[in-house]
Amino acid sequence: MSSEHVERRLAAILAADVAGSCRLIGIDEEGTLARLKALRRTIFDPKIAEHHGRVVKNTGDGAIAEFASVVDAVRCADEIQRGMAEQNIDVPQDKRIELRIGIHVGDIIIEENDIFGDGVNIAVRLEGIAEPGGISISDDARRQIRGKVDITFEDLGLQSLKNIAEPMRVWRVPSGRAVPAVPNRLPVGDALPLPDKPSIAVLPFANMSGDPEQDYFADGMVDDIITALSHFKALFVIARNSSFTYKGRAVDVKQVGRELGVRYVLEGSVRKAGNRVRITGQLVDTATGAHLWAERFDGSLGDIFDLQDQVTESVVGAIAPTVEKAEIERAKRKPTESLDAYALYLRGLAKLYQFGNRQANEETLRLFNRAIELDPDFASAYALAALCYVWAKINGWFSNTANDMAEVTRLAQRAVELGKDDAAALAPSGWALAFVVHDLEAGAALSDRALALNSNLAEAWFWGGWVKIWLGEPEAAIERFAxxxxxxxxxxxxxxxxxxxxxxHFFLGRYDEAVSWAAMTLQDNPDSQPGLRIAAASNAMVGRPEQAHKAMARLRQLNPALRISNLKDVLPPFRRAEDLSRLEEGLRQAGLPE
Known part of the structure; x- marks a missing residue:
């Protein structure tokens, strides 16, 4: 037995690595290496030293650092990622240098100024599952920082880490805190982490009817199946609007699993011929590509709701067989028994998200109103009719007359009366009452009720996030948007x-982060008027007049009549007067005339 003493100590380990470094070096080897050196010199190394850590070793495109305090390690990681985000504001997405960071606190072995042991290995594995620009920490680290750092973490549940014997509970900084980086498409090799419950995306079903006009019917099948699955609290269900980005494309389910962060994908087809309907479905494991089941469901058009229920129950039975019977019964509830009203509703739903198209919005409203005429108890049709008025107000098509305001109120209130337990009716109704009618209390209550009923409803989190902003609760808003x-x-x-x-972030005084998020907004939609307003205001407040004036110039092209004096006509209500004053001041500095 060796008598040589092994020096050990408890330490917090920070492991950092550049996401996609091989791709970046392949694009521009000399330029990438020069930028890496500059970022290490100006951000990484100074922040490590500032927070009382030491860089133990550099690993080419990464580093290992040691801290006596896990609080210092986490604060350091957060500031590094903020600094990296600021550096990336004007850098094209494919050329950004983004770090992944993992942090663990544990026992380490010290040998000749180097460190080894499970504490180091776990930190490295945590870094490997972090998002580009993100931070992942172990449960041990999370326990020691609770209540000591002003950072919100998301619980990822148990995660299997490479070469680590037992699964570990992992936490991450939500997108929007460390670095707001959620690209429209993930680079090859990156993947969203899996939730701690069975997760599924339902892809658009192929229309096998030979009639392009029947696309709305096939899409409606998928929408209803997604809605039914989302009622199961035991599942994590990707929203319809993300699933439908794959419509009309040949897809690799493994890549879909990586881009959406899900374990299962449901594919299928719909054939409608006369009064007969056939639905086929295939449930695929995205990790292996293996089919868990493939089935065919046949019936008459009058059986369509039963066929949807059969598909839903087959999926749930395969991936979450222990769900309660009450959840199954709740998922079977249908918004209408009228097939004619249902068909009109599906046609409206197919047109609902054509943002910026006034004619399509008006036609959508007519379709929902016709569905209501056929079934006056159709809660979802009332709610989505109210939503059409929201799109009209956002785009400046809303007259703000007493009659229009009364109509929005009527539609939303009727949807709530008829759909007391229907999150899909409550969420848009709350959004309409808050944004158009300026009834923040009603909007907030309906948003919260919708989320309590269906935590898988992405739109409810989204609309509820805006309501939190208007209520003066920006931290809660950030969590909801995440x-x-x-x-x-x-x-x-x-x-x-x-x-x-x-x-x-703007209302929290975090203008740098507001600038970063606004820039990404305009990458998605260069003519987003809310995006241009916040880009102009935040750039002005952070001292970037050129960028502020550029955003303002485009905003005034889209809305030449906009002034400080009539700003309230296009803005939602703000409970805190200081929030409106701060926004007005930013826009004034950006060049918006009085």
Whole structure:
């Protein structure tokens, strides 16, 4: 037995690595290495020293650092990622240098100024599962920092780490705190982490009817199946708007699993011929590509709701067989028994998210109103009709007359009366009452009720995030937008989630982070008026007049009549007067005339 003494101590270990470094070096070897050196010199090494840590070793495109305090390690990581985000503001997405950071506290072995042991290995594995620009920490580290750092963490549950014997509970900084980086498409090799419950995306079903006009019917099948699955609290269900970004594309389910962060994908087809309907479904494990089941469901058009229930129950039975019977019964509830009203509703739903298209919005409203005529108890049709008025107000098509305000109130209130336990009716109704009618209390209550009923409803998190901003609760808003982004990382609402996060940081005085989120908003939608407003205001407040004036110039092209004096006409209500004053001051500095 060796008598040589092994020096050990308890330490917090920070492991950092550049995401996609091989790709970056392949694009521009000399330029990338020069930027890495500069970032290490100006951000990484100074922050490590500032927080009383020491860089133990550099690993080419990464580093290992040791801290006596895990609080210091986490604060250091947060500031590093903020600094990296600021550096990346004007850098194209494919050329950004983004760090992954993992932190663990544990026993280490010291040998000739180097460190070894499980404490180091676990930190490295945590770094490997972090998002680009993100931070992952172990449960041991999380326990020691609770209540000591002003950072919100998301619980990822148990995660299997490479070469670590037992699964470990892992926490991460939500997108929007360390670095707001949720790209529209993840680079090859990156993946969203899996939730701690069975997770699924339902892809658009192929329309096998031979009639392009039947696309709305096939899409409606998928929408209803997603809605039914989302009622199961035991599941994590990706939102419709993200699933539908794959419509009309040949997809690799493994890549879908990586881009959406899900374990299972449901594919299928719909054939409608006369009064007969056939639905086929295949449930695929995205990790292996293996089919868990493939089934065919046949019936008449009058059986359509039963066929949807059969698909839903087959999926749930395969991936979460222990769910309660009450949840199954709740998922079977249908918004209408009228197939004619249902068909009109599906046609409206197919047109609902054509943002910026006034004619499509007006036609959508007519379709929902016709569905209501056929079934006056159709709660979801009332709610989505109210939502059409929200789109009209956002785009400046809303007259703000007493009659229009009364109609929005009527539609929303009727949806709530009929759909007391229907999150899909409550959430848009709350959004309409808050934004159009300026009834913040009603909007907040309905948003909270919708989320209590269905925590998988991405739109409820998204709309609820905006309501929190208007109530003067920006930290809560950031958390809600982060949840919305995870449930719907792709799709038409991403720009709105990002601009909402930008506004929240702006009202917290975090202008650098607001600038970063606003920039990403405009990458998604260069003509987003909320995005341009927050880009102009936040750049002005942080001292970037050129960028502020550029955003303001585009904003005034889109809305030449906009002034400080009429700003309230296009803004939602703000409970805190200081929030409106801060925004007005930022826009004034950016060049908006009085």
């Amino acid at each position: 949840r919305a982004l995870r449930l719907s990382p792709l799709g038409p609402f991403v720009a709105g989630m990002r601009s909402g996060t930008a506004f929240a």
